[in-house]
Amino acid sequence: MSGFVPRQRGAVPYVLAVVGTDVHRFDRLVEWLERWHAGRSDAVRLVLQYGHSRPPRLPEATPFLGHEELQRAMAEATLVVSHGGPATITEARRTGHLPIVVPRNPAHDEHVDNHQQLFSRRLGAAGLVRLCESETELVAALDEGVADPSRFVLAADPDRPDPRAEAVARVGQVVDDLVARRVRQRAGGRRG
Structure with a gap:
């Protein structure tokens, strides 16, 4: 894929999956997505940003997307699948x-x-993400989202002046709490 191609109105549901830019491979997620898409390729468009993972056997896959390209892809997507990176989750x-x-x-x-596990579990418990730690959970979430995309759309709250700012603040607080906990754990381990 040479770049993101915008979704056309009336097209099949479009799933954007993003593994991020970390140097570690995330072949497990790539394989899960390949298997899920294999039986649905006519009914669902899957675009996968696979980073340093092995190149997937999918028609629309790219190692990296530029920031603007990623923003456009997310805006056009029906569903977004993400690794547990705070920045990608916040952008979605x-x-x-x-x-x-x-x-x-x-x-x-x-x-x-x-x-990423600690962060994602905390967000999942707060209802800020749909956490999937197994292939079965991922398949269920994707099938649910394709059947009823409205379940994965954030609703606007008219009483809140800027709901995005609140979400970013909550994500930031979760990151701060996790970092503080990790620092306390490391400090406690050095005393003994």
């Missing part, structure tokens, strides 16, 4: 999506630590 929410989030797992050499 900013464009009106409840992102389907699959955090990278260091046990699979997908990241250096478990911060």
Whole structure:
């Protein structure tokens, strides 16, 4: 794929999946998406930004998207699937999506630590993302979103002056809390 091609009105549902730019591979998510899309290729358009993962066997895949290209792709998407990176999650929410989030797992050499899991679980518990830590959960979320995309659209709150600012602030607070907890854990480990 040479770049993002905007969705045309009346087209099939469009799923944008983003693994981010981390140097670690995220082949597990790539494989899950390939298997899910294999039986739905005529009914769903899947665009996958796969980063440093192995190139997927999908017609619309690109290693990286520029910032503006990513913004346009998110704005056009029916559903957004994301790794557990705070910036990508925030961007998906900013464009009106409840992102389907699959955090990278260091046990699979997908990241250096478990911060994506901790962050994503916290957001999932708060209802800020649809957390999927297994292929079964991902398939269920994708099928649900394709059948009823409105379940993954963020509703505007007329009593809130800027709902995006509140979401960004909440995400920032979660990151701050996780970092503070990690610092306390490391400091506690050094004393003993």
